[in-house]
Amino acid sequence: MRPPPPASQSLLELPLVRDTGALPLQRQLHDRLHQAILDGRLSAGSHLPGSRALAETLGVSRNTVAAVYEQLLAEGYVESDRQGTRVLALSRALNRPAGESAGLPPPRLAERLGGLHATHTRLEAPAYLRPGIPDLAHFPVAAWQRSLDRALHASGPATLDYGDPLGEPALRAAIAHHIGPARGVRCEPDQVVITDGAHGALQLCVRLLTNPGDTAWVEDPGYRGAKAALQAGNLQVLPRRVDAEGILISPQDWQGEKPRLIYTTPSHQYPTGAVMSATRRLSLLEAAQKHGTWIIEDDYDSEFRHAGSPIAAIQGLFEHTPVLYIGSFSKTLFPSLRLGFVVLPRQLLSAARSALGELLRCSPRHNQLALADFISSGQFSRHLGRMRRLYRARQLALREALHKHLQIPHTLDGGLCGLHLTIHLPPAWNDKSIAAALRAQGLNPFALSDFALAPQREDNGLVLGYGNTPTELLEALVRKLAGTLLAT
Amino acid sequence: MRPPPPASQSLLELPLVRDTGALPLQRQLHDRLHQAILDGRLSAGSHLPGSRALAETLGVSRNTVAAVYEQLLAEGYVESDRQGTRVLALSRALNRPAGESAGLPPPRLAERLGGLHATHTRLEAPAYLRPGIPDLAHFPVAAWQRSLDRALHASGPATLDYGDPLGEPALRAAIAHHIGPARGVRCEPDQVVITDGAHGALQLCVRLLTNPGDTAWVEDPGYRGAKAALQAGNLQVLPRRVDAEGILISPQDWQGEKPRLIYTTPSHQYPTGAVMSATRRLSLLEAAQKHGTWIIEDDYDSEFRHAGSPIAAIQGLFEHTPVLYIGSFSKTLFPSLRLGFVVLPRQLLSAARSALGELLRCSPRHNQLALADFISSGQFSRHLGRMRRLYRARQLALREALHKHLQIPHTLDGGLCGLHLTIHLPPAWNDKSIAAALRAQGLNPFALSDFALAPQREDNGLVLGYGNTPTELLEALVRKLAGTLLAT
Numbered sequence: 013m014r015p016p017p018p019a020s021q022s023l024l025e026l027p028l029v030r031d032t033g034a035l036p037l038q039r040q041l042h043d044r045l046h047q048a049i050l051d052g053r054l055s056a057g058s059h060l061p062g063s064r065a066l067a068e069t070l071g072v073s074r075n076t077v078a079a080v081y082e083q084l085l086a087e088g089y090v091e092s093d094r095q096g097t098r099v100l101a102l103s104r105a106l107n108r109p110a111g112e113s114a115g116l117p118p119p120r121l122a123e124r125l126g127g128l129h130a131t132h133t134r135l136e137a138p139a140y141l142r143p144g145i146p147d148l149a150h151f152p153v154a155a156w157q158r159s160l161d162r163a164l165h166a167s168g169p170a171t172l173d174y175g176d177p178l179g180e181p182a183l184r185a186a187i188a189h190h191i192g193p194a195r196g197v198r199c200e201p202d203q204v205v206i207t208d209g210a211h212g213a214l215q216l217c218v219r220l221l222t223n224p225g226d227t228a229w230v231e232d233p234g235y236r237g238a239k240a241a242l243q244a245g246n247l248q249v250l251p252r253r254v255d256a257e258g259i260l261i262s263p264q265d266w267q268g269e270k271p272r273l274i275y276t277t278p279s280h281q282y283p284t285g286a287v288m289s290a291t292r293r294l295s296l297l298e299a300a301q302k303h304g305t306w307i308i309e310d311d312y313d314s315e316f317r318h319a320g321s322p323i324a325a326i327q328g329l330f331e332h333t334p335v336l337y338i339g340s341f342s343k344t345l346f347p348s349l350r351l352g353f354v355v356l357p358r359q360l361l362s363a364a365r366s367a368l369g370e371l372l373r374c375s376p377r378h379n380q381l382a383l384a385d386f387i388s389s390g391q392f393s394r395h396l397g398r399m400r401r402l403y404r405a406r407q408l409a410l411r412e413a414l415h416k417h418l419q420i421p422h423t424l425d426g427g428l429c430g431l432h433l434t435i436h437l438p439p440a441w442n443d444k445s446i447a448a449a450l451r452a453q454g455l456n457p458f459a460l461s462d463f464a465l466a467p468q469r470e471d472n473g474l475v476l477g478y479g480n481t482p483t484e485l486l487e488a489l490v491r492k493l494a495g496t497l498l499a500t
Numbered sequence: 501m502r503p504p505p506p507a508s509q510s511l512l513e514l515p516l517v518r519d520t521g522a523l524p525l526q527r528q529l530h531d532r533l534h535q536a537i538l539d540g541r542l543s544a545g546s547h548l549p550g551s552r553a554l555a556e557t558l559g560v561s562r563n564t565v566a567a568v569y570e571q572l573l574a575e576g577y578v579e580s581d582r583q584g585t586r587v588l589a590l591s592r593a594l595n596r597p598a599g600e601s602a603g604l605p606p607p608r609l610a611e612r613l614g615g616l617h618a619t620h621t622r623l624e625a626p627a628y629l630r631p632g633i634p635d636l637a638h639f640p641v642a643a644w645q646r647s648l649d650r651a652l653h654a655s656g657p658a659t660l661d662y663g664d665p666l667g668e669p670a671l672r673a674a675i676a677h678h679i680g681p682a683r684g685v686r687c688e689p690d691q692v693v694i695t696d697g698a699h700g701a702l703q704l705c706v707r708l709l710t711n712p713g714d715t716a717w718v719e720d721p722g723y724r725g726a727k728a729a730l731q732a733g734n735l736q737v738l739p740r741r742v743d744a745e746g747i748l749i750s751p752q753d754w755q756g757e758k759p760r761l762i763y764t765t766p767s768h769q770y771p772t773g774a775v776m777s778a779t780r781r782l783s784l785l786e787a788a789q790k791h792g793t794w795i796i797e798d799d800y801d802s803e804f805r806h807a808g809s810p811i812a813a814i815q816g817l818f819e820h821t822p823v824l825y826i827g828s829f830s831k832t833l834f835p836s837l838r839l840g841f842v843v844l845p846r847q848l849l850s851a852a853r854s855a856l857g858e859l860l861r862c863s864p865r866h867n868q869l870a871l872a873d874f875i876s877s878g879q880f881s882r883h884l885g886r887m888r889r890l891y892r893a894r895q896l897a898l899r900e901a902l903h904k905h906l907q908i909p910h911t912l913d914g915g916l917c918g919l920h921l922t923i924h925l926p927p928a929w930n931d932k933s934i935a936a937a938l939r940a941q942g943l944n945p946f947a948l949s950d951f952a953l954a955p956q957r958e959d960n961g962l963v964l965g966y967g968n969t970p971t972e973l974l975e976a977l978v979r980k981l982a983g984t985l986l987a988t
Binding site: 035042046050079083086087088089100120121122123124125128145148149151153156157160161164165169170171172173174175193208209211212219220221222223224225240244246289290291304320321323324329330346347348349350363364366367370371373374375376377378379480 | 530817855862
């Protein structure tokens, strides 16, 4: 047998960097040898020089070299035998310069991603007239911080640990006590599950109730984020048209495959603003009970009621409705808080309790406790009251500006609640290209047709958000809007 | 045709509650009529009394009654005709007392929930010797609060809005700069995606890379939370044995169906503490590249290295490894912060960029910014240094106590890193019943066999967490433990 090849000297004799701020000599030497073994410059079977010799060559202490050899031994790159320290034979396919090892297969993403209903690209702020954003300048940061400080201190080390996966009891109670009277929701605190916003609530409903390939019915036009969440959850998402009475489901629809879920916004349909009629509410509940379908009621902006009396949630029309009621604090407080909730029917709760512990981790507990404090200290209601007045005035200003400056034929929808108005445009106008033209000018209303999976002729218009657009700017922005509409 | 039946008088004449704190009279009257219509006590076709008459009966203003009738009209429960206000015919199936309407089908939960690998029931604190929890009493809450305050103020209203779904740039950069030198991870900040802890990171990997029914290989025994997350993601989870060199994958294993994902903890296998050997690391990478399998490297407790030199992450062994590197701040800071991250291979990142915008909402932005501040201000490294020393001393104390008091034959595993030691017990002892007996005494080590999907004879022992158990209590607790072991 021929003697093992000697290790490449040149490599080993390279001086080490001694600048302050450079890696420790031991680390430098380890990384050099480690890399050289990986890329084959120190070939399998070759001996490393004795620690004393290498220490002298490099002008470092012998202990440094010995420690490096020990680590390489621990990592399994070398072995020691009678003749000293020898490089082990490693997987040859990877024994080559790192540059060549880019042998990654092209990434095959999950099929579901192809089906995702793409939502809008975000503009850099300011994105005037963008729907779905509350007024951020008027949020009482100082009051919020006081609640957060109390949460950090009052609670002590225990709240640094994992919490109840269903959420902080204090927050669940505060929410239950709020939505009972405010929204006519029938629930006890233990039915309230805290989630990462409405998005997290939807994901939870899908994971709890559906198997891959199950069918979900959604309002069309409707909230795109919900469609994306259902599609991402491996559901087959079927559009159901919306008219002045809300989602339109015919007896024929129930002849075919029964949906596992129906996603709906009865109090104020997004984006048309339709309020679901009593007849529709009751027949929807009846059919859902009959066919074992669950209704997801997204009560997304019901807190900001501008006209008439509040329409109660369908969840509470009877006891034991087949409804999962979803709410979020993204519009009542602020989106980046990422807190929302779902109210589970009691028998669903008991059936799912153990699974919930696996599916959920708690949302950040200090945020939850701060919100519980913010609600129970009355700050939440005060903030809602202030914002309700602000948004009402803002909507009025928007209506007036539109009436005054929008010369082309159009109809206005919505506005009973919430933070947006929807303009319907004649077919002569293409809402997508108008929205694109407006984006170029820093205006970010959404094209109505983008809300539809199966757009119809009438799904043509603009969804104007006034939540985060200063009132004093509205008239100028609407003039810009009107100009763009005339120009296209 | 016979005249419509009169509305039930008795019901309408019930006095309204006038206590302070009672609902407004209008609300009371609305709810009473609304409920009566829903449950059929006011039957379809019956006329409500004239507003003047009812106002007199109830001793309220006529406007109050008129407003209530208007709302019922708006809600679609009544119509007005020549003779006055008439109750509409509603869905008859639901026209019955609420009590009877509990016609919900038994909830059919998703099939995946049956397969969830159940983890342990939590104890009420204190749960001594529970694995996976860092020391909470030593977390510098005051310093954290300063970082949080800076995040709340420095940022201004813009950070109340939705952020980059991939995470705050400042945090992604801080993490990239930390894990490069500290863990040998090769990444740029844009490859770091912020998630809701390691749990959120795992969910993201599953949603990005897998289709329902795909196969995932996991270490057995191994981290139960990961198995549950993969199962919840509709994957078929196959156990692969672990030995002293880490996960054991034979060439035969690669003959069958190729897994989409392999979940592994190479630096410090959980719970056995094995360090994956260089040979295994390289052949794993080689096989994964060859078969188009993605490796999820969970580097869960590598920050707390107690002996020898740190073993670098396999993600960085070469450029372009097929590795998704997962990290979490649950143990380095605190669990209820719910922040973690995944480092995506670059070509995966570009392929998935648009999908990521749909799959993710940002984690709470103030928490992200506070963490970025905490890291860049040096607090994070200082905290890690303090805790490393604390945990090292604590492990030593635990070893000594076990050596001193544990009379029965056993072997100790792990301890190179992290917050736990694993005791292997002879078959004569049943680890599950021992763990149960200890729970009853406020001790919460986990049974080793509970970590295995397919437990073998040798998967018998206790996983002792020392992260959140005060050093001075360890000896007394180990005595209790030893007593229980002798007693069973």
